[in-house]
Amino acid sequence: xxxxxxxxxxxxxxxxxxxxxxxxxxxxxxxxxxxIEGTVVECIQKSPSGDPVAYGIRGAVIALRRAQAASxxxxx
Numbered sequence: 029x030x031x032x033x034x035x036x037x038x039x040x041x042x043x044x045x046x047x048x049x050x051x052x053x054x055x056x057x058x059x060x061x062x063x064i065e066g067t068v069v070e071c072i073q074k075s076p077s078g079d080p081v082a083y084g085i086r087g088a089v090i091a092l093r094r095a096q097a098a099s100x101x102x103x104x
Contacts, residue, residue, distance in 0.1 A: 030104050032101070032104070033097065034083070034092075034098070034100040035081070035094050035097035037071035039074060040071065042069065042070045043068070044068050045063055045069060046101045046103050050096075062086040062090075069100075080092055
């Protein structure tokens with residue numbers, strides 16, 4: 029199984045969410061924007077500095093900072 033943090037995806041790559049390593053309010057926020065187990069996420073665009081990154085999640089475009097995306101474990 030090829031697992032990695034969401035922050036490692038390159039533009040145009042898709043992955044399926046396996047788990048979230050955050051806890052508390054941040055975990056809840058990530059779940060509220062659609063990052064739940066089984067959701068397919070696409071890396072749409074990285075900013076020139078690499079932070080934040082735009083992800084396509086369930087039809088919406090969401091910007092996440094690298095630290096937030098690193099807590100989401102995905103499988104390509």
